[in-house]
Amino acid sequence: MAQKPLRLLACGDVEGKFDVLFNRVRAIQKKSGNFDLLLCVGNFFGSTPDAEWEKYKTGIKKAPIQTYVLGANNQETVKYFQDADGCELAENITYLGCKGIFTGSSGLQIVYLSGTESLNEPVPGYSFSPKDVSSLRTMLCSTSQFKGVDILLTSPWPKYVGNFGNSSGEVDTKKCGSALVSSLATDLKPRYHFAALEKTYYERLPYRNHIVLQENAQHATRFIALANVGNPEKKKYLYAFSIVPMKLMETAELVKQPPDVTENPYRKSGKEASMGKQISAPEEESACQFFFDLNEKQGRKRLSTGRDNKSSPHPKQPRKPPQPPGPCWFCLASPEVEKHLVVNIGTHCYLALAKGGLSDDHVLILPIGHYQSVVELSTEVVEEVEKYKVTLRRFFKSRGKRCVLFERNYKSHHLQLQIAQPGAAYFYVELDTGEKLFHRIKKNFPLQFGREVLASEAILNIPDKSDWRQCQLSKEEEEMLARRFRKDFEPFDFTLDD
Helix, strand or coil: CCCCCEEEEEECCCCCCHHHHHHHHHHHHHHHCCCCEEEECCCCCCCCCCHHHHHHHCCCCCCCCCEEECCCCCHHHHHHCCCCCCEEEECCEEECCCEEEEECCCCCEEEEECCEECCCCCCCCCEECHHHHHHHHHHHHCCCCCCCEEEEEECCCECCCCCCCCCCCCCCCCCCCEHHHHHHHHHHCEEEEEECCCCCCEECCCEECCCCCCCCCCCEEEEEECCCCCCCCCCCCEEEEEECCHHHCCHHHHCCCCCCCECCCCCCCCHHHHHHHHCCCCCCCCCCEEEEEECCCCCCCCCCCCCCCCCCCCCCCCCCCCCCCCCCCCCCCCCCCCHHHEEEECCCEEEEECCCCCCCCCEEEEECCCCCCHHHCCHHHHHHHHHHHHHHHHHHHHCCCEEEEEEEECCCCCCCCCCCCCCCCEEEEEECCCCEEEEECCCCCCCCHHHHHHHCCCCCCCHHHCCHHHCCCCHHHHHHHHHHHHHHHHHHCHHHCC
8 A cells, every 4th residue: 555645844944923924824735735844944933022932832722733943043032042952932833943853653854954054153043054064964874874864944045955956046056054964965865945035935856866877866856945924025935835755765766866857056066066967867666667779770750641841942852772781680671670578560670679678678670671770760750769768768668667768870780870971880879858969989999888887787787697698587587578668569550630
């Protein structure tokens, strides 16, 4: 039975506007049902008189939901937080403490750090120091099993959070925020990170916590900064979300990468960052990967529907494909083709399971006619290859998997991919986010390079499958896998549209 997600609310600076906040929470719960927790970051207390707070403190009024708050960010409000280890401030309102880890009965893990950054000694009562951040890091990251935390609560924004992301508006994240918080977020890898103090709302695009092609896939982080309660500009100060504690999640589900994921904003520029930029695909889920192997085969095209080619005012007539100089394993009309591996046939291309595949759904996109490389393809073939690529990406995404496409135009006889000068040998990789890598081959290029890289310990961790000849199945097993793939792929089959 699937774990029921927790329903949580996060809030920015309350600044003493308790009635405004809790009335809003009541309205939300009346409309959408009850939430489990309310988490408040930023300034919970303001400079307003205490009359409103006294009603909550004495029990005349009560928060409608269990509420957890961070501590003071200025000297004026230190008086409300007497116990550094946290305490109940009023019924249903709890101060978490200066720093620590809150673990709910569900297993949800929330790390909190109260106050603003201070690099000076002695550290004010409303600030945290490098030692505080270091102790949090030690508490959590000392075991090899540590994967990250569910939620991180801080009042200041992390410095540089806007790097590689969407605009943060008027807030300059290169100057604003705390570098200590950035460092903490880098190490703790929270799935959600909430902050406030800047009186604005900013939901950054999710960012990845691993280096693509160098580290195993990890979950993404979502940073959300919230505005102040009751602000006249009506900027968002309450954020509702559902979350299943990571301890209860399957790894494959946890590390799924959002389609708009970006590079980690805190990663140092230079070699690492440039690498991440070049290969920025949210990629490995270990055994949950899929490959278009354009190894020595591939083509593109579209269905012949009689429509003009929109990319050119002068539609080209289909070229008759060249004939192979001898037996070819991949020309569909050839007696050498192992037709039991064919799982889908279009007008110009077909799909087949790879012989000795890296996974059960490792497939090839192949042109029906004999083409050595993509540069030889007619418009129709190119367009259908692109259609297969888009469809296969959707298919594997629906199954929680990633995909990598690669092609080698070197010592191969039946098709390869993408733009290159005719006659030039090359190796081409396309990640499912659109990033493309191209290498011009001069001499002595390993024929199984693409397969060896993907099978390596750094990616799929199946080095014993680097040579397809060492992992072939019986014909009966291949037929079973082909039948299963055909059935699974049928809802996505665009060849059935006409």
